[in-house]
Amino acid sequence: MTCCATGLLADVAQMRAADLSAWVSEPQPGYQRLELVVPGLTGPEHMPEIEAALTGLCGVTSARVNLTARRVVVIWRKGEGHAGDVMAALAGLGLEAQPFDPVKAGTSADQDEMSFLLRSLGVSGFAAMNIMLLSVSVWSGAEAVTRDFFHWLSALIALPTVAYAGRPFFRSAIHGLSRGQFNMDVPISLAVVLASLMSLFETINHGEHAYFDASVSLLFFLLAGRTLDQLMRARARSAVTQLMTLAATGAMVVEVDGTRRFVAISALRPGMKVQVSVGERLPADGVVIEGASDIDRSLVSGETMPEATGVGSRVHAGTMNLTGSLMIEVTAAGEDSFLSEVIRLMACAEQAKSRFVQLADKLARIYSPFVHGLAAVTMTGWLIYTGGDWHTSLMVAVAVLIITCPCALALAVPAVQVVASGALFRNGVMMKDGAALEKLAQIDTVIFDKTGTLTLNELTLASPKTVAMPVLALAAGLAATSRHPLARALSAHAASRGIVAESIAQVSEHPGQGLQARVRGETVRLGSRLWCGVDGAASGDLPEIVLKRADAAPVIFTFQDVLRPDAKPTIARLQQQGLHVEILSGDREGAVRRVAEALGIADYRAAATPQVKLAYVEGLTKAGRKVLMVGDGLNDAPALAAGFTSMAPAGASDIGRTAADSVFMGAGLTPVAVARDVAVLSQQLAKQNFALAILYNVFAVPVAMAGLASPFLAAVAMSTSSIIVIGNALRLGFAYRQRVAVPGMLRDVLRETLPLSMDKAA
Amino acid sequence: MNGLFFLIPIALLMGGVGLAAFLWSLKSGQYEDLDGAAWRILQDDETKPKPD
Numbered sequence: 001m002t003c004c005a006t007g008l009l010a011d012v013a014q015m016r017a018a019d020l021s022a023w024v025s026e027p028q029p030g031y032q033r034l035e036l037v038v039p040g041l042t043g044p045e046h047m048p049e050i051e052a053a054l055t056g057l058c059g060v061t062s063a064r065v066n067l068t069a070r071r072v073v074v075i076w077r078k079g080e081g082h083a084g085d086v087m088a089a090l091a092g093l094g095l096e097a098q099p100f101d102p103v104k105a106g107t108s109a110d111q112d113e114m115s116f117l118l119r120s121l122g123v124s125g126f127a128a129m130n131i132m133l134l135s136v137s138v139w140s141g142a143e144a145v146t147r148d149f150f151h152w153l154s155a156l157i158a159l160p161t162v163a164y165a166g167r168p169f170f171r172s173a174i175h176g177l178s179r180g181q182f183n184m185d186v187p188i189s190l191a192v193v194l195a196s197l198m199s200l201f202e203t204i205n206h207g208e209h210a211y212f213d214a215s216v217s218l219l220f221f222l223l224a225g226r227t228l229d230q231l232m233r234a235r236a237r238s239a240v241t242q243l244m245t246l247a248a249t250g251a252m253v254v255e256v257d258g259t260r261r262f263v264a265i266s267a268l269r270p271g272m273k274v275q276v277s278v279g280e281r282l283p284a285d286g287v288v289i290e291g292a293s294d295i296d297r298s299l300v301s302g303e304t305m306p307e308a309t310g311v312g313s314r315v316h317a318g319t320m321n322l323t324g325s326l327m328i329e330v331t332a333a334g335e336d337s338f339l340s341e342v343i344r345l346m347a348c349a350e351q352a353k354s355r356f357v358q359l360a361d362k363l364a365r366i367y368s369p370f371v372h373g374l375a376a377v378t379m380t381g382w383l384i385y386t387g388g389d390w391h392t393s394l395m396v397a398v399a400v401l402i403i404t405c406p407c408a409l410a411l412a413v414p415a416v417q418v419v420a421s422g423a424l425f426r427n428g429v430m431m432k433d434g435a436a437l438e439k440l441a442q443i444d445t446v447i448f449d450k451t452g453t454l455t456l457n458e459l460t461l462a463s464p465k466t467v468a469m470p471v472l473a474l475a476a477g478l479a480a481t482s483r484h485p486l487a488r489a490l491s492a493h494a495a496s497r498g499i500v501a502e503s504i505a506q507v508s509e510h511p512g513q514g515l516q517a518r519v520r521g522e523t524v525r526l527g528s529r530l531w532c533g534v535d536g537a538a539s540g541d542l543p544e545i546v547l548k549r550a551d552a553a554p555v556i557f558t559f560q561d562v563l564r565p566d567a568k569p570t571i572a573r574l575q576q577q578g579l580h581v582e583i584l585s586g587d588r589e590g591a592v593r594r595v596a597e598a599l600g601i602a603d604y605r606a607a608a609t610p611q612v613k614l615a616y617v618e619g620l621t622k623a624g625r626k627v628l629m630v631g632d633g634l635n636d637a638p639a640l641a642a643g644f645t646s647m648a649p650a651g652a653s654d655i656g657r658t659a660a661d662s663v664f665m666g667a668g669l670t671p672v673a674v675a676r677d678v679a680v681l682s683q684q685l686a687k688q689n690f691a692l693a694i695l696y697n698v699f700a701v702p703v704a705m706a707g708l709a710s711p712f713l714a715a716v717a718m719s720t721s722s723i724i725v726i727g728n729a730l731r732l733g734f735a736y737r738q739r740v741a742v743p744g745m746l747r748d749v750l751r752e753t754l755p756l757s758m759d760k761a762a
Numbered sequence: 763m764n765g766l767f768f769l770i771p772i773a774l775l776m777g778g779v780g781l782a783a784f785l786w787s788l789k790s791g792q793y794e795d796l797d798g799a800a801w802r803i804l805q806d807d808e809t810k811p812k813p814d
Contacts, residue, residue, distance in 0.1 A: 044801030067798030
């Protein structure tokens with residue numbers, strides 16, 4: 001199929017230019033700044049191209065690509081440059097761009113938090129190194145005045161550092177305490193503050209032991225964990241933002257006086273008239289008031305075959321307009337609209353779902369009271385044993401707090417999650433939160449939707465197996481102009497056999513019926529049986545298209561679904577792992593059965609409405625099963641929300657992508673199996689890490705309680721356990737290093753989400 | 763002992779310079795596009811990005 005992607009994109013870009021003013025900011029007087037998300041920024045090769053094209057524009061002073069975030073920041077002199085030019089220039093390069101507001105998207109808050117954590121990490125790292133240097137001298141036998149001098153120097157570095165770099169923990173601890181919760185940060189803050197104060201007291205009294213090094217390196221390790229955690233969160237959030245910006249954000253509204261303007265979907269009101277061009281998704285539910293077309297409902301209902309639509313038909317948001325331009329009147333976004341029904345079901349599913357508590361949080365709930373109890377027991381024990389020696393007892397209790405400070409625990413999970421999400425990203429899976437990984441490891445059932453999930457949104461020729469070349473060339477020539485899936489499948493088939501489609505001058509498309517043209521003086525038709533005047537009902541339940549020439553017998557082409565290329569091995573792999581695999585589809589029985597048989601899936605259900613899908617998944621959940629729902633459509637959204645966890649392909653409907661916990665890219669289904677593998681491995685590693693951390697405590701705590709812990713021992717034990725935990729987490733990264741990045745991953749996303757650019761022939 | 767009086771300030775100063783360099787690099791946005799930076803070094807630089 002050869003549609004002019006860039007041309008259409010350029011039109012869209014121009015339409016949107018009028019609306020860009022909301023996104024343009026003024027960083028300094030006389031200059032304007034626009035930030036854009038460019039999901040098609042696939043690799044470094046685009047960078048110089050984009051920057052050259054944009055800096056070449058009139059008035060543009062700077063254009064900088066951020067490859068990591070796939071964003072472009074353009075700054076131009078006010079009055080000289082225009083936001084519309086920027087969009088048009090990007091569209092000229094074949095790149096779809098969406099204006100982006102970091103504040104609204106929440107990424108600027110993420111960035112602030114991240115740089116705050118990094119600053120704290122830098123400061124605490126500096127302090128930890130220097131204090132450790134001084135402490136090493138003390139441990140190697142500095143005496144009397146020298147020791148005091150070193151202690152004072154350490155105090156001078158440590159106290160401001162604790163006050164500065166400890167803030168993230170103090171804040172969270174106070175926040176937690178004010179709500180009556182003991183979170184992990186309470187023992188952390190206590191240990192750090194008590195250790196510092198006690199060491200200061202010791203220093204003043206020329207004492208032998210000061211724990212400045214411990215309190216600061218504790219902060220350093222914990223901040224590293226906190227930074228990794230934040231990195232994970234920011235990564236997940238940016239995945240969400242990127243997915244959101246892939247969605248169409250507006251609709252072309254035709255006013256009463258005939259003027260057209262591009263408005264955001266949220267600004268659409270009932271009664272507005274919206275123009276929907278060929279190849280666009282419908283922005284809202286409505287009634288057709290002008291034009292006729294075929295509507296692809298595959299994302300909404302899971303049906304493969306498009307539906308003919310004419311004046312007076314009700315149409316749903318999210319469906320794709322295939323063959324003719326339509327004017328629709330937006331109907332009330334009331335309770336009866338399909339979309340609001342789906343959203344209502346989703347909300348119900350979300351409510352019914354019990355809140356998932358992550359392993360780390362579960363541990364934290366036990367850990368804090370346990371540690372505090374331990375310190376209190378130690379304190380009272382020593383008070384009794386020494387007959388009221390407050391000083392010694394307090395020293396030992398503080399040592400217990402320092403030793404048990406959950407350094408390794410706080411690092412264990414974030415380190416694994418960051419490494420895992422990196423490995424997943426390289427394999428084409430974007431996770432929306434860290435819990436998804438943990439849930440994925442626990443699933444026992446996988447339910448696939450058929451259309452768009454197990455199959456691609458494409459069809460392939462099933463019969464006749466042999467067609468004369470000229471016949472196929474003629475049919476392909478007619479089909480070339482149409483967006484109808486059957487016509488596209490026919491063109492693709494001809495192209496794959498190396499047959500050049502006959503070039504036909506004027507093909508007229510009759511939505512819901514077929515195509516017609518005059519070739520060499522005779523009328524040729526391609527379309528439904530009725531359109532071609534062929535009697536009889538369809539031979540089987542496969543979709544078909546008829547080619548009718550004036551003199552010859554009609555040729556009937558039938559088509560079938562195209563499975564994702566690696567669907568079979570992926571399903572087999574999941575089944576081998578002992579997972580129960582099922583299909584739950586909205587499509588017709590026959591089509592579903594064929595796919596199920598081809599993939600070796602015994603359990604399948606066809607013709608399921610969103611309600612049925614939801615009820616089925618909820619039923620399984622009630623029966624104690626942990627379901628991974630994989631689906632793409634609007635009709636899958638409630639089931640996606642109800643599943644224990646869920647995945648959606650990047651080409652899914654907006655709501656499907658929103659409802660799913662993670663999204664995978666590319667034409668293959670392999671990412672589903674890989675995601676499961678990574679999840680299982682990462683949970684193993686996280687548990688190993690917890691075990692290591694607990695093992696460390698089992699040995700270290702008795703030593704500390706017995707009063708034998710010295711600052712030296714504390715420093716060595718703490719660092720070793722933290723480093724072991726990080727090293728263990730990194731093993732996951734090594735295990736998945738060989739799987740190289742999915743090439744052109746985001747190009748695939750674009751191709752799947754923007755059927756405009758679905759240019760297979762190119 | 764006397765050595766300490768100039769060696770320790772030197773050690774602290776060197777650490778401090780490192781810290782200052784880190785904070786500066788953080789502030790000037792050098793950690794914002796790590797992927798891009800890795801590739802930029804390989805590209806023939808005809809279009810020098812102008813400083814903001």
